[in-house]
Amino acid sequence: MAIGASEAEPFWTDFLRDLVRRGLSGVKLVISDAHEGIKAATARVLSTTWQRFRVHFQRNALAHAGKSSRRVVSAFIATAFAQPDHAAAKAQWRQVADQMRPKLPKLATLMDGAEEDVLAYMTIPQQHRTKLHSTNPIERLNGEIKRRTDVVGIFPNEASIRRLVGAILMEQTEEWTVQRGRYMTLETLAPVCDDVLVSLPAAQRD
Structure with missing residues (x-):
């Protein structure tokens, strides 16, 4: 976690660079809403594929219909x-865009530009795709953070933010790690990993 004044590109760049310094490597896919700051930082620091939140794209697309x-x-x-x-x-996406083009040219143009970003998750094994085409797990987590921080109201300093939000994040990390059936296992991710991992290190609190 990191605390910042805004979600501009410099914040996300520093955040991702810190993760890399701490050992993050082999990232295959980054999923977020279409925020230009995190998208640019992902390309600059991780040089990996970016996945646009599918439901957000569909909302934008329907606005043109x-x-x-x-x-x-x-x-x-x-x-x-x-x-x-x-x-x-990709073939079906292009066919649909071409069918839309005569009557809904703006929608077709939107699809042309979004093809790579919206379909990036399709490169991952099929059993994981329903968990990768959206940011629902993170949005639920953010909702829980908001609920619990609203109770506090005003934090006296950054240390107090870290204590509360850090505890929430650790709880979620432990849940995702231990309750393996609810998310993704290292074994089923092995086909897309650079190094085959079979276990996670024990979670530690700072």
Whole structure:
């Protein structure tokens, strides 16, 4: 965790560089909303694939469709997500965009620009894709942090923020580590890992 005044690119760049200094390596995919700061920092520091939150994209896409067309447009776009692999998804995405182009050119242009970002998760093994096309786990965690910090109101200093938020994050880390069936296991991630890992180090509190 890190405390910053804003989510501008310098904050995210420093945050990711700190993770790299502490040993982070082999990152295959970074998932977030379409925040330019974290997207630019990811490209600069990690040089890895960035995944746009799929639901956010769909909301943006439907804004370019009339009310009577939104259900059909949503169903057409969803056909790309239903494909068995990355290549098939990209082919279907382009086909849908081309079908939309005559009547909904702005939507087609949006799809052209978002193809790589929205379909990045399709390169990961299929059993993990439902957990990777969105930031729902992190958003739930952020909601819990907000709920518990709202009770405090005003923190006297950064140390007090670290104590409370750090404890919440440690609780979540332990849950994701121990309750393996709820998220992803190292064994099922092995096909995309540079180094095959079979265990996690014991969690430690600073």
